[in-house]
Amino acid sequence: DVKVTQSSRYLVKRTGEKVFLECVQDMDHENMFWYRQDPGLGLRLIYFSYDVKMKEKGDIPEGYSVSREKKERFSLILESASTNQTSMYLCASSFLSQGPQETQYFGPGTRLLVL
Amino acid sequence: AQSVTQPDIHITVSEGASLELRCNYSYGATPYLFWYVQSPGQGLQLLLKYFSGDTLVQGIKGFEAEFKRSQSSFNLRKPSVHWSDAAEYFCAVGEDSSYKLIFGSGTRLLVRP
Numbered sequence: 001d002v003k004v005t006q007s008s009r010y011l012v013k014r015t016g017e018k019v020f021l022e023c024v025q026d027m028d029h030e031n032m033f034w035y036r037q038d039p040g041l042g043l044r045l046i047y048f049s050y051d052v053k054m055k056e057k058g059d060i061p062e063g064y065s066v067s068r069e070k071k072e073r074f075s076l077i078l079e080s081a082s083t084n085q086t087s088m089y090l091c092a093s094s095f096l097s098q099g100p101q102e103t104q105y106f107g108p109g110t111r112l113l114v115l
Numbered sequence: 116a117q118s119v120t121q122p123d124i125h126i127t128v129s130e131g132a133s134l135e136l137r138c139n140y141s142y143g144a145t146p147y148l149f150w151y152v153q154s155p156g157q158g159l160q161l162l163l164k165y166f167s168g169d170t171l172v173q174g175i176k177g178f179e180a181e182f183k184r185s186q187s188s189f190n191l192r193k194p195s196v197h198w199s200d201a202a203e204y205f206c207a208v209g210e211d212s213s214y215k216l217i218f219g220s221g222t223r224l225l226v227r228p
Contacts (some may be wrong), residue, residue: 035218042219096214103149103202104159106151106159
C-alpha cells in the first residue's frame with residue numbers, strides 16, 4: 001500500500017513564525033504536491049515538484065515556499081505565518097510516467113491554526 | 116481556464132437509497148476526470164477515474180460514474196448507500212499538459228439511518 005505521511009496532524013503557531021510542514025512518501029513517486037483545503041473552496045494547489053530540487057508554482061504560491069532535497073520528502077514552508085494561512089494542508093504524490101491520469105495519493109492532512 | 120463545478124454543497128440520503136452526486140467541468144479537450152472521497156479526519160482516496168474508453172467507469176466501494184461529453188458532466192452514482200459512505204466527495208479534472216488537478220468545492224454526503 002502506498003503511504004503518504006505528514007509530520008503533524010494538528011499545529012498551532014503564532015503570527016510571524018516560520019512554519020515547516022513535512023511530507024514523506026514510500027512509493028518512489030516522482031511527483032509530489034502540496035494543497036490547501038478550505039471549506040467551500042475545495043483543494044487548491046500551492047506547489048508541486050516532479051523531481052528532486054525541482055518545483056513549480058501552483059495556483060496559490062504566495063506566502064509559501066517548498067523544498068525537495070530527497071525524492072521521498074517534500075516540505076512546505078510558511079516563511080512568516082499569517083492568520084489567513086489557517087487551513088488544512090494536504091500532501092500528495094504520484095508517478096510521473098503516465099501523465100495527468102496518474103492517481104494522486106494523499107496524506108491525512110495537517111490542520112494549521114495561526115493565532 | 117479549466118474549472119469544476121459541484122452544484123450541491125450538502126446531500127442527505129437514507130441508508131439503502133440510491134445516490135447521485137453531480138459534477139460539471141469546463142475543458143476544451145478530452146478531460147481526465149477523477150472522483151475522490153474524504154472520510155472525516157482522513158486524506159483523500161481515489162474512487163474512480165476516466166481518461167478514455169468506456170464512458171461508464173466502475174470504482175471502489177460500489178461506486179460508478181458516467182462521462183457525458185455532451186453535458187460536460189461526470190456524475191457519481193451508487194445504487195444503495197451505506198452509513199459508512201458519509202463523507203465529502205470531490206470531483207477533479209486533470210490538465211493535459213501537466214500534473215495539476217483542478218478540484219471542485221466538494222459535496223458533503225450525510226446518510227440517515
